[in-house]
Amino acid sequence: MSQIVVELRHVNKKFKRKNILNNVNLKIYENHVYGFSGPNGAGKTLTFKTILGFIKPNNGDVIVEGKFIRKEVMFAENIGFSIQEYGVLGDKTATENLSLLNILNNQVETADMNIQQLLSYVGLDPNNKDKVKHYSLGMKQRLSLAVALLNDNKILIFDEPTNALDDSGQDFLVAMINDLKLKGKTILISSHDKYFLNQVSDHIFKFNEGTIVGEQIL
Numbered sequence: 001m002s003q004i005v006v007e008l009r010h011v012n013k014k015f016k017r018k019n020i021l022n023n024v025n026l027k028i029y030e031n032h033v034y035g036f037s038g039p040n041g042a043g044k045t046l047t048f049k050t051i052l053g054f055i056k057p058n059n060g061d062v063i064v065e066g067k068f069i070r071k072e073v074m075f076a077e078n079i080g081f082s083i084q085e086y087g088v089l090g091d092k093t094a095t096e097n098l099s100l101l102n103i104l105n106n107q108v109e110t111a112d113m114n115i116q117q118l119l120s121y122v123g124l125d126p127n128n129k130d131k132v133k134h135y136s137l138g139m140k141q142r143l144s145l146a147v148a149l150l151n152d153n154k155i156l157i158f159d160e161p162t163n164a165l166d167d168s169g170q171d172f173l174v175a176m177i178n179d180l181k182l183k184g185k186t187i188l189i190s191s192h193d194k195y196f197l198n199q200v201s202d203h204i205f206k207f208n209e210g211t212i213v214g215e216q217i218l
């Protein structure tokens with residue numbers, strides 16, 4: 001049995017007295033792919049933000065690789081993530097964006113090589129000098145995936161990665177997730193595309209109204 005790398009125990013979150021996350025319990029095992037499904041506003045993104053430490057629950061525990069988030073450490077340290085609202089800088093190129101993130105992460109020395117490879121890996125041209133604000137939505141989505149992969153973290157969160165991707169983009173995404181799993185990554189993905197989630201996931205959590213209402217093991 002592989003190790004548990006993320007655990008949520010009785011997590012509750014209220015905004016303005018309204019329960020938004022309601023007794024969320026889950027265990028994420030190493031090197032598995034977890035799909036998060038459910039309607040708009042069901043709590044998928046909020047669960048991801050809670051795992052990362054961006055949101056502090058009112059009650060319950062979030063444990064990432066043995067550390068209690070917001071108690072022992074402020075944020076989860078080794079999770080790469082792609083969440084739409086944490087976008088990149090539109091006035092910079094893709095390479096500049098990734099270089100800046102590398103600097104912020106103290107990864108300057110190996111930056112250039114990694115960035116070129118990473119951009120190719122997600123299907124972007126490493127020599128493209130266009131500013132990101134001129135990218136298509138699909139290109140922005142691919143860049144967001146590159147951001148998540150930048151530091152070679154073992155745990156990856158992809159929030160709605162299928163958004164804005166055309167058919168070939170979706171095929172690429174399925175192949176990428178399978179490849180990342182082979183490389184030993186643990187992956188959490190939300191999507192409204194049931195077919196996609198069934199294709200890539202080992203386990204699906206079904207969310208509704210801030211709680212897990214069902215699980216499916218594939």
Ligand SMILES: Nc1ncnc2c1ncn2[C@@H]1O[C@H](COP(=O)(O)OP(=O)(O)OP(=O)(O)O)[C@@H](O)[C@H]1O
Pocket residue numbers: 015020038039040041042043044045046047207
């Ligand atoms: N900072 C916030 N303040 C108040 N309410 C919030 C905040 N963040 C999220 N919510 C509310 O929490 C609920 C869950 O939102 P969340 O973004 O997690 O849904 P989701 O399942 O990811 O939905 P979608 O499929 O639309 O992305 C929503 O009703 C949302 O309005």
